[in-house]
Amino acid sequence: MVEGGIWRVVLDFLFPMPCMGCGLFVDSSDSGCVIWCTKCEIMRLNAGICTREIAGAQVFSATSFEVASVRSAIHTLKYKMIWRAGEVMGQWMHDCLPPQKEKIILVPIPLLEKRLALRGFNQSEILAQGILRAGGAENFEIKNILVRARGRGQQAHRSRQERLGAMQGAFIATEKIDPAVQYCIVDDVLTTGSTMTAAIEALHHVGVEKICGVVVAAV
Numbered sequence: 001m002v003e004g005g006i007w008r009v010v011l012d013f014l015f016p017m018p019c020m021g022c023g024l025f026v027d028s029s030d031s032g033c034v035i036w037c038t039k040c041e042i043m044r045l046n047a048g049i050c051t052r053e054i055a056g057a058q059v060f061s062a063t064s065f066e067v068a069s070v071r072s073a074i075h076t077l078k079y080k081m082i083w084r085a086g087e088v089m090g091q092w093m094h095d096c097l098p099p100q101k102e103k104i105i106l107v108p109i110p111l112l113e114k115r116l117a118l119r120g121f122n123q124s125e126i127l128a129q130g131i132l133r134a135g136g137a138e139n140f141e142i143k144n145i146l147v148r149a150r151g152r153g154q155q156a157h158r159s160r161q162e163r164l165g166a167m168q169g170a171f172i173a174t175e176k177i178d179p180a181v182q183y184c185i186v187d188d189v190l191t192t193g194s195t196m197t198a199a200i201e202a203l204h205h206v207g208v209e210k211i212c213g214v215v216v217a218a219v
Contacts, residue, residue, distance in 0.1 A: 020076040020085050021069025036088050040069040049096045050218045054193045055200040057185075059213035062092035065189055070217050074188055078123050086123065089216045090130015093186070097131075097214055102182055106131055106142045109187040109199055110171070113148070127216065128186040145175040146199060167194040171202040182210045190218040 019026045021040030026033070033041075047064035063070050077085040097104075108124035116122060125144065132140040149172050177183075185199045196213050203211050 017082075019069075020073045020082065020088070022072070033088060035082070035084055036073070040073075043067050043069055044092070052190070052193070052218065054213065055197045055204070057200050057211040057213060059185075059190060059193075059196055059215065059218075060093075060096045060098075061190055061215050061218035062089070062096040063217050065191075065217040065219045067217070074216055077126065078119070078188070081119075081121070083121075083126055086126035087130045087133060090127050090132075091134040093127060093214045093216060094131045094134035097184070097212075100139070100182060103138070104140050105181055105183045106140055107145055107183055107185045107199070107203070108142065109185065109195060110144065110146050110148055123188050124186050127188060131186065131214070143175065145173050145177075146171045146202060147174050167198040170195070170198040173202050173206040173208075177203070177206045177208050179207050179209045181208075182212070183208050185211070185213040187213070187215045188217075190215045 017026070017035050018024060019037040019040055020035045021043075022037060024037060026035060026037045044063045044067055047067050047070070050061040050064065052059050052061070065071060065074075073085055073089060076082050077089065106128040108122055108128045110116075111119070111122045111124075125142070128142045132142060149169055183203055185196060185203070187195060187199075190196060190213075196215075200211055200213065
């Protein structure tokens with residue numbers, strides 16, 4: 001264990017954190033994770049992995065957004081800014097991806113500039129870092145090759161058709177692409193699929209042939 005890992009164990013013992021799913025303090029010897037308890041893990045696993053085809057690409061979801069503890073975990077990362085939640089959920093995402101013989105390029109969905117300035121970080125990039133940490137740098141690499149073409153406003157209260165229309169042409173790929181490489185788009189939640197569709201189409205537009213996606217949870 002590296003020095004930083006030792007200090008993390010010490011700090012977790014001295015200053016335990018509540019489970020990011022249910023809020024109860026976690027016994028790390030029982031759960032194996034100091035911010036995610038066994039009870040919440042069982043509920044997450046029971047929800048199962050979901051695979052959906054979007055714009056010709058397979059998109060993998062580590063669990064269901066219907067699980068209350070999962071929704072709480074995502075909220076912990078996005079709004080309470082506890083980055084270690086990204087490590088835990090990144091592990092889930094890594095585990096739901098099929099085995100690959102080649103290196104995968106992780107492509108985080110970019111935030112709107114205003115939201116990035118307000119939040120200070122992009123949760124999709126934190127999740128991508130969690131996947132890389134789980135799978136190793138020899139198997140994954142992160143590239144921020146998508147940018148927002150223009151603001152589309154908040155999607156939360158729009159219908160599926162409105163979201164799909166609003167997200168058309170939302171992203172542009174900004175880097176030269178190797179068509180032989182596997183690219184994996186990373187996001188937190190899959191609802192209508194409009195954001196994922198726009199990202200996949202942006203990569204298709206610049207010649208990417210092998211694309212998949214992965215999210216923490218799907219609605």
